[in-house]
Amino acid sequence: MSQRNMDVTRQLIEQEACPVSEVIDHVAGKWSVGVIVAAAHGPVRFTELERAVNGVSRRMLTLTLRKLERDGLLVRTVYPTVPPKVEYELTDVARELLDTLRQLTDWAERHRMTITQARATYDLENESAAG
Amino acid sequence: MSQRNMDVTRQLIEQEACPVSEVIDHVAGKWSVGVIVAAAHGPVRFTELERAVNGVSRRMLTLTLRKLERDGLLVRTVYPTVPPKVEYELTDVARELLDTLRQLTDWAERHRMTITQARATYDLENESAAG
């Protein structure tokens, strides 16, 4: 139980030390980027996201949405209709990210081939002579 | 065998659809951002990075460096001296990312408190009444 307190303290320290990298990890997580850009143009429904984000499973989409909602980047609106309808919309905080995220994806697309080739070269050098 | 071709085609499509997210995942990975910005000002040595990146373990730093080197974002130079000296330097491709990454960290710092509070609120609502 003092162990418990130690853990909490440690967590607080680490959070103060790099909240930035933690936040970045969230927004730049595997599915977060896709979700955010997919929600950029306006409110989207769950299944729209499911299709838009490509390889995401329902489970991971749900988890990602919860995380983003928890961080205040996404607002979740439930319409108590039948069948149920849920819409997700970016908050202003999240919208500020869109430009940056687009820069990131632009960069990735620009250097896609370069990076792919760099990997191939690297792998060759390591396969042939491991030293 | 047309099935086989279908699979290959699908894989190619998916690779074309999201090499971006894969690349982003690498550069925005847990430690990659820290390593890249730490190496921004010039060549850095291993232990410099170890101190600069904060919570990173030697193991993870090594793995991160290898990944970035493989992607052609980092150049590793070994000086065969004693004691050994290894320097890491960003490539031009990686340098193009610096502005974007800084925008990301700036955004994170600007909204650090907002996000922290959003989480607290969210957690309270979920703890007190789980539904």
Added chain:
DNA sequence: CCGAATCCACAAGGATACTG
């Protein structure tokens, strides 16, 4: 339609000890 719950496989990551 939009999830929650459970199970399971695997990968990420930390701790520690050892090397050249």
Added chain:
DNA sequence: CAGTATCCTTGTGGATTCGG
């Protein structure tokens, strides 16, 4: 100094099933 090797814990994510 700059790693490598090993063990072990935690997290990530798919598959499936169930419910409102």
